[in-house]
Amino acid sequence: MDIRVYVKKIKELGIETVTGVPDSTLKVFCDYIGSEGKNIFPYHITAANEGAAIGIAIGEYLATGKPACVYMQNSGLGNTVNPLTSLTHTDVYGIPMLLMVGWRGEPGTKDEPQHKYMGKITPDLLEVLDIRYTVIRKDTTEEELEQALNAAKEAFERNRQYALLIQKGAFHKEEEGVYENGSVLRREEAVGMIAGWLEKEDLVVSTTGKISREMYEQSDRQIGNHRQTFLTVGGMGHANMIACQLAKRLPGRRIICLDGDGALLMHLGNMAVIGEQAADNLIHICLNNGAHESVGGMPTGAPGLKFYEMAQKAGYRRVLQVQNGQELQEVLPVIRRERTLTFLEIAVSLGAREDLGRPKETAKENRKSFMDRVKEYQ
Numbered sequence: 001m002d003i004r005v006y007v008k009k010i011k012e013l014g015i016e017t018v019t020g021v022p023d024s025t026l027k028v029f030c031d032y033i034g035s036e037g038k039n040i041f042p043y044h045i046t047a048a049n050e051g052a053a054i055g056i057a058i059g060e061y062l063a064t065g066k067p068a069c070v071y072m073q074n075s076g077l078g079n080t081v082n083p084l085t086s087l088t089h090t091d092v093y094g095i096p097m098l099l100m101v102g103w104r105g106e107p108g109t110k111d112e113p114q115h116k117y118m119g120k121i122t123p124d125l126l127e128v129l130d131i132r133y134t135v136i137r138k139d140t141t142e143e144e145l146e147q148a149l150n151a152a153k154e155a156f157e158r159n160r161q162y163a164l165l166i167q168k169g170a171f172h173k174e175e176e177g178v179y180e181n182g183s184v185l186r187r188e189e190a191v192g193m194i195a196g197w198l199e200k201e202d203l204v205v206s207t208t209g210k211i212s213r214e215m216y217e218q219s220d221r222q223i224g225n226h227r228q229t230f231l232t233v234g235g236m237g238h239a240n241m242i243a244c245q246l247a248k249r250l251p252g253r254r255i256i257c258l259d260g261d262g263a264l265l266m267h268l269g270n271m272a273v274i275g276e277q278a279a280d281n282l283i284h285i286c287l288n289n290g291a292h293e294s295v296g297g298m299p300t301g302a303p304g305l306k307f308y309e310m311a312q313k314a315g316y317r318r319v320l321q322v323q324n325g326q327e328l329q330e331v332l333p334v335i336r337r338e339r340t341l342t343f344l345e346i347a348v349s350l351g352a353r354e355d356l357g358r359p360k361e362t363a364k365e366n367r368k369s370f371m372d373r374v375k376e377y378q
C-alpha cells in the first residue's frame with residue numbers, strides 16, 4: 001500500500017496526534033511522517049516506551065475528544081497491556097484510539113526467536129484486550145482499508161480502541177529515510193574496542209537490537225567465542241537490570257552492560273535503582289546515537305539527552321563520556337584500574353554493516369553457555 005494513501009486515510013479519522021516507538025515494520029510510515037508528511041499531523045511524539053504512548057493518547061483524548069494514533073512493534077504491545085486494561089478499556093474510562101501494530105514473528109514467516117511467541121499470540125492478545133483489528137497486508141486495497149477504518153470509527157463511537165495489524169512489507173514508498181547525527185565513531189567499532197578490552201572473567205549483558213549482534217560478532221572475532229555475553233534479544237530496556245542483579249550476585253566478577261540510548265530511555269527509572277544499589281563491579285555503557293538505529297535510525301523521543309548527567313544525579317560513582325575512538329581507547333584502561341559503579345556514555349554515529357550476522361545458536365543454547373561461563377570462574 002502506498003504510504004501517502006494510508007496516511008491520508010487515517011488522517012480522515014480526525015487524528016491530529018501520532019505517537020509511539022519505531023519499528024522496522026513501520027519504517028516507511030515513520031520515515032514519511034518524519035519528513036515529507038511532517039505537516040500532516042500537527043503532533044508527532046516519539047514516546048519513551050509503548051505504554052507511555054498510550055498515556056499520550058489518553059491526554060490527547062481528554063484535551064480534544066479526538067483519537068490519537070499509537071504505533072509500535074508487537075513486542076511493545078506488552079508494554080501497553082497495563083494502561084489498555086486499567087485505563088482505556090470501556091470498563092474504566094473508555095478512551096478511543098487507533099493502534100498500529102507491526103507484526104513481527106507472524107506464523108509462517110521466518111523471524112528471530114524473540115518474535116516467535118509474541119508473533120503467534122498477537123491476534124489473541126488483541127482479542128483478550130477486547131480490541132478489534134484488521135490485518136494490513138501488501139495487497140490490502142484502498143477499499144479494504146476504508147472498511148477497516150469504518151470499523152475503527154464505529155469502535156471509537158463506542159469508546160473503544162481499534163488496531164491495524166501491519167504485516168512486514170505492507171507499505172511501500174520510493175525513498176528511504178536517511179538519518180545522521182554528526183558523531184564520528186561507528187557503533188560496531190566501539191563495540192569491537194570493548195570486546196577487545198574484556199578479560200576472561202568479565203561478563204557482559206548487551207541490549208536488544210544490533211548492539212547484541214555486533215557484540216556477538218566482535219567477540220567471535222576478537223576472543224574466539226561469545227560465551228561471556230548474555231544477549232538481551234527481546235525485552236528492550238531490561239538489559240541494565242539483568243546486569244545490575246548479576247553484579248549484586250557475582251561480586252567477584254566485573255559486569256559490563258552494553259546499553260543503547262533508546263533502550264535506556266525506555267525504562268529510565270532503572271538508572272536511579274542502579275545508583276541506589278551501587279554495585280561497585282558494574283560498568284554501565286550507553287552507546288548513544290540519539291536514535292533507534294536497529295529498526296531504521298529514527299530519532300528517539302529525546303535525542304539530545306545527556307545520559308551521563310542523569311547518571312551523575314542518579315548516584316553512579318564515576319561518570320565518563322567520550323566522543324571518538326581515541327578517547328574511548330584512553331578511557332577503557334582507566335575504568336579497569338578502580339573498582340566503582342561506573343557510567344560511560346559513548347557518542348556513536350548511525351548506520352550498521354549490511355552483512356551483520358545474527359546469533360547462530362538457539363537462545364537456550366546461548367543462555368546455557370553463558371551460565372556455564374558464570375560457573376567457570378567462580
Ligand SMILES: Cc1ncc(C[n+]2csc(CCOP(=O)(O)OP(=O)(O)O)c2C)c(N)n1
Binds near residue numbers: 236262293
Ligand atoms: C518493547 C520493544 N519495543 C520496540 C522494539 C523494537 N526495537 C528493537 S531494537 C530497537 C531500537 C533500539 O535503540 P537503541 O537502544 O538506541 O539502540 P540502537 O539500535 O540505536 O543502537 C527497537 C525500537 C522492541 N524490540 N521492543
